[in-house]
Amino acid sequence: MRVWFLSSEVAPYAKTGGLGDVAAALPKALAALGHEVHTVTPLHAATTEAGFELAPGPRFSTTFGADTFDWETATDGDVWFLRSGDLFDGPVYGEGTSEGLRYAAFTQAAVALADVVGFAPDVVHANDWPTALAPLYVAPAGPTAVLTIHNLGYQGIFDPAIRDRLGVEPSRLVDDPLGRGVGFLATGLVSADVVTTVSPTYAREIQTPEAGLGLDSILRAREVVGILNGIDTTVWNPRIDPRIPFHYSERSLWRKEWDKRALLERLGLAYRRHVPVVGMVSRLVSQKGIDLLPGPITHFLDTWDVRVVFLGSGDAHYERMLAELVAHRPEHASFQAGYDEDLSHLIEAGADVFLMPSLYEPCGLNQMYSLAYGTAPVVRRVGGLADTVRHFDPDTGEGTGFVFEHYSAEGLGWALGRALDLHTDRRAWTRLQRNAMAEDNSWERRAGEYARVYRRATTRRQR
Numbered sequence: 001m002r003v004w005f006l007s008s009e010v011a012p013y014a015k016t017g018g019l020g021d022v023a024a025a026l027p028k029a030l031a032a033l034g035h036e037v038h039t040v041t042p043l044h045a046a047t048t049e050a051g052f053e054l055a056p057g058p059r060f061s062t063t064f065g066a067d068t069f070d071w072e073t074a075t076d077g078d079v080w081f082l083r084s085g086d087l088f089d090g091p092v093y094g095e096g097t098s099e100g101l102r103y104a105a106f107t108q109a110a111v112a113l114a115d116v117v118g119f120a121p122d123v124v125h126a127n128d129w130p131t132a133l134a135p136l137y138v139a140p141a142g143p144t145a146v147l148t149i150h151n152l153g154y155q156g157i158f159d160p161a162i163r164d165r166l167g168v169e170p171s172r173l174v175d176d177p178l179g180r181g182v183g184f185l186a187t188g189l190v191s192a193d194v195v196t197t198v199s200p201t202y203a204r205e206i207q208t209p210e211a212g213l214g215l216d217s218i219l220r221a222r223e224v225v226g227i228l229n230g231i232d233t234t235v236w237n238p239r240i241d242p243r244i245p246f247h248y249s250e251r252s253l254w255r256k257e258w259d260k261r262a263l264l265e266r267l268g269l270a271y272r273r274h275v276p277v278v279g280m281v282s283r284l285v286s287q288k289g290i291d292l293l294p295g296p297i298t299h300f301l302d303t304w305d306v307r308v309v310f311l312g313s314g315d316a317h318y319e320r321m322l323a324e325l326v327a328h329r330p331e332h333a334s335f336q337a338g339y340d341e342d343l344s345h346l347i348e349a350g351a352d353v354f355l356m357p358s359l360y361e362p363c364g365l366n367q368m369y370s371l372a373y374g375t376a377p378v379v380r381r382v383g384g385l386a387d388t389v390r391h392f393d394p395d396t397g398e399g400t401g402f403v404f405e406h407y408s409a410e411g412l413g414w415a416l417g418r419a420l421d422l423h424t425d426r427r428a429w430t431r432l433q434r435n436a437m438a439e440d441n442s443w444e445r446r447a448g449e450y451a452r453v454y455r456r457a458t459t460r461r462q463r
């Protein structure tokens with residue numbers, strides 16, 4: 001397949017979240033399967049400032065509504081960058097109507113660039129609201145338009161006055177069903193040939209009024225294909241991870257204990273052989289279930305010899321909440337505020353249990369990292385967490401983690417209690433760790449699923 005992949009962010013050039021990682025990893029994995037994939041992204045100020053060496057490409061112009069845009073292009077391998085004036089000189093997102101206009105202008109130009117460079121794609125793959133108008137800019141007999149939802153929480157809703165400025169027939173634009181304006185994501189969901197999202201369970205959830213955030217009726221009228229994200233096994237792999245002091249595999253799990261000692265030493269917490277360590281690395285926002293933590297964590301700090309380590313940044317009131325929580329037992333609990341890539345790897349390696357009690361979770365990456373590191377995830381049965389973690393059954397020895405149902409402190413406390421109980425049984429725990437480490441969450445497999453979707457949609461369109 002020949003794929004033209006559009007994304008507002010691509011790691012490492014510019015990244016604000018999971019989309020950046022997917023936009024870097026999926027095209028690479030598709031290319032490794034023999035597909036020809038090119039990615040197009042804005043040349044953000046952040047990319048220029050980071051000093052990436054890009055090769056200059058052709059210039060071209062587009063007519064966008066009443067405006068003409070002159071575009072400069074640059075490349076790095078299979079990634080194309082587009083720049084016009086100061087459109088992308090600010091932060092990646094933000095700034096109201098002008099944000100809608102610049103991403104629409106970018107999307108139109110990104111589609112046109114394929115022609116400019118003589119690439120005839122079978123598929124144009126758009127991602128989230130910033131590039132969701134791509135199906136409107138693709139020629140009627142042109143490539144198949146695929147749109148992937150990475151987080152329904154961001155929909156790109158703009159003042160109705162934007163309608164006449166986007167260079168498309170205004171009647172093709174779809175109003176936000178909750179009446180807040182013109183919806184870029186809503187429009188893409190109606191116009192794309194195929195809609196996908198990042199886990200099968202999230203695909204079902206967003207078709208319900210409870211989780212559909214106003215778009216559920218549009219989504220129910222379509223097929224939504226759920227394909228899990230993958231993890232980069234050259235980066236998140238305890239056999240080779242350069243960010244952890246001791247490497248280990250499923251056959252040398254005793255070395256994980258050495259990483260635990262290193263983790264606790266780094267954080268100034270008391271080490272004891274086989275003491276259970278509970279870890280969490282997260283953006284501190286309500287989506288991630290931070291509100292559920294105080295009750296169960298205080299309870300287990302009071303009643304067990306356990307260590308608890310948090311790493312995260314985000315809402316100030318959650319930062320205060322965690323700081324107070326660990327102050328309860330400073331020798332046994334630690335909270336590091338901020339973003340720290342090295343520490344996040346050391347927590348995955350050194351912890352026994354990893355917490356992800358999310359309110360909602362389109363896919364989630366950390367629980368998959370935990371599985372790869374033989375660290376038992378404690379998760380709520382929601383979105384991608386439900387699809388990637390199986391509750392451990394001591395009778396059969398099957399399962400990879402601990403799963404609770406209801407969004408409540410009791411639910412989290414129950415699952416964490418099961419985890420700490422099982423941890424006292426060395427044999428059962430080793431069994432769980434080996435099950436977890438044997439899970440295949442590699443991108444290679446997931447890219448194959450995307451290729452099948454592309455092929456199916458393209459054949460359907462040609463008929």
Ligand code: ADP
Nearest residue numbers: 018282283312313338339340341344364365366
């Ligand atoms: P989301 O994209 O909703 O934040 P994911 O679990 O899909 O959640 O991905 C989060 C990614 O960001 C993971 O790679 C995680 O390790 C990383 N991360 C989040 N917060 C921090 C932090 N404070 N320090 C280091 N890495 C972090």
